Amino acid sequence: MSTIIDPKADTQAKIREQLREATEPHEKSCQALGNVEAPNHNDGEELHRHFSIPPLHKYLAAAERNDAAVAKFPRAFVDAIVHTDERDLELLDALAGKVDYDFRDPNPSHEALERYPRYRAKTLEWIADDPDRVRDIRAVKGTDLFVHGEPGGGKSTLALSQVLWRMENNNETCIWAESVDESGTNERTEWLAFAPFATLAIPEGMDTRVRIVPEDVTVDEFEVRPEAIARDVVRYESIQDLVGQLMPGQFYVVFPDPLHRGCREVSKFNYFDYREVTPVDEDGPNQPTDADQWWFAFVAHRISGDTFPHPTFINFDEAGNLLDPDAEKDVHEHYDKLRWFRNKYADARKKRVSFGYQAHALSEVHQFGRQKIRWRLTMNGNKPPIGRTLPGDRSCPLKSDLTSDMDAGEGVIWKAPHFAPIKWPNLKAQAKLDAEVSIDFRNWQEAVGGV
Incomplete structure (x- = not known):
């Protein structure tokens, strides 16, 4: 008796084969060859x-x-x-x-x-x-889209669809802005469907391993090198070094540098690494600057460095981690960085920099960020902010709740005075892997001053 759907992989060998098929690199493009002037x-x-x-x-x-x-x-x-x-x-x-x-x-x-x-x-x-x-149609060099919705509704899948459409129509360089928790682990490989086209950008000096954790608990987890889950891997010594390595039309998954190398040279704000931490009873930072704040310096260099003028899309999955509504006026100047980010938005557009944001709710992103965002998308199972005044004197053009009863993979995109229901493809289904993928930076705690 045949089955329509294959059973889940129950051996390491099967999972390794799934991983190989899901990540087999596309090798014939200009980006794969490392030459954007090639006739490919x-x-x-x-x-x-x-x-x-x-x-x-x-x-x-x-x-x-x-x-x-x-x-x-x-x-x-x-x-x-x-x-x-x-x-x-x-x-x-x-x-x-x-x-x-x-x-x-x-x-x-x-x-x-x-x-x-x-x-x-x-x-x-x-x-x-x-x-x-x-x-x-209006002249738009840099754009944005803030997607809000419940977990499992398709936010990350929509973000991947944006990447696909942007690369297809603009030959845009797309950057998936990653984060790492305090233990040095990243478990959100939402981008894995793009592995055949992806370049991982990892801070130099980070001891990096990839754990494959099978869904079948009888199968032992195993490790692979980062090169096994992407077409290419680059390591960067500073923000300037990373931007100098970017290739037009490439998809990058970028991990922030916990040592903040190069941040002070391109940003006027404070960035402290573990070597600059002082005791609680002394002046100075009593903990290092959060690694995610590295992204403010990256954006600053992309806007003002004039070293990479190609159209660039930066996607912040779980955007509240960076654009924290509870950001403080502390020694790390997180609040001031957010205010700077709002004020530099017009410059970002002129320099062909676009942003994508995903969060569970509008309130998870600081109002400084929301003041300048022009496009929003309310996901299925989520209610649009009907009748509410939004930061930046904006309003939602929807007069009724069109989204709460929508199915997964559907939503309404809106920018006053217009709105439109849309659907997007489930690109994640392309990467069939009966396992979780975790990326571990084994010396991350040392780099951020942990134990």
């Missing part, structure tokens, strides 16, 4: 085939055929994903209603669109096919 395709052009889903322009065309709001109001969704500058808008205005978009034809119908990579060209052609859509 970019990773973003391969992702939709890897996940067996249609490209974004076909997603939008299907929504249009179903008379869905996500196709009617591009400012609610398309603007948040597809960057456009003034020259792009001039071309869209010139082509409005003069193209003949056909989702079945992989080539654009107007030669003026041939200046763009083909997936971006087809998305722009879809926009230009309707003058009303062109009028709804």
Whole structure:
């Protein structure tokens, strides 16, 4: 008797084979070759085939055929994903209603669109096919999206979909901003479905091991090297060193440096490592600066360093860890860093830096961060903030609760005055692994002054 679904792996050998299949690297792209000028395709052009889903322009065309709001109001969704500058808008205005978009034809119908990579060209052609859509688009070099919803609703999966769409349409460099708990362990490998395209960025000097913990308790856990769960691994000595290693169009999983090397050179705020900790009864920090605050310095260097001008998307899963609503005015200046982050938002947009945020509730992110965020998405099982005044004099355009009864993988994206229900693919299903993946930094406690 055959079964439709294979039983869970019950041996180390089976789990190792699952891991090999889930992480087998894609090796033919410019990024895989380490040469963005090679005549090969970019990773973003391969992702939709890897996940067996249609490209974004076909997603939008299907929504249009179903008379869905996500196709009617591009400012609610398309603007948040597809960057456009003034020259792009001039071309869209010139082509409005003069193209003949056909989702079945992989080539654009107007030669003026041939200046763009083909997936971006087809998305722009879809926009230009309707003058009303062109009028709804705004010049957006840097964007954001704050997703709030209950655990298990699909927040991280939506974040991965954003990465896919951004890499496909903007050839954007996408950075998954990781965090590590006090013990030196990271158990949130939500990005694992992207392993065939991923580069791990690890602080130099960190003794790093990956634990594979089988779901079947009769199977012993085992260890692999970081190189076994990603296409590539780089180690960086400072923020400047890391930014110097970034490659356009690449997907990175970046772990912060608990020693904060380079932070003071690129940021005006305090960053203390374990060697600078003082006794409680003396002036100075009585504990090191939290490793997650390294991200403020990274953003500062990306905005002001002028060393990597390529469009960059930084995704903060569990955003409240960094944008803590209870941040204090202490020696580490967490509160002041948050205020700086709010004030630098416009500069980030000009420098083509975009942000993604995921949290269980809007209140989990400090109001300084929320004041500048323009796009929000309320997940299934979560109620939108109807009738509430939000930080930054913003309001929710929804007049009724459309989301509480939605299924997993659904939500409503909104940016006043528009909103649109959307669905996204379950990209995590691609990585079938009957085990948990934990990344351990074995000397992390030493680096942060622990015992």
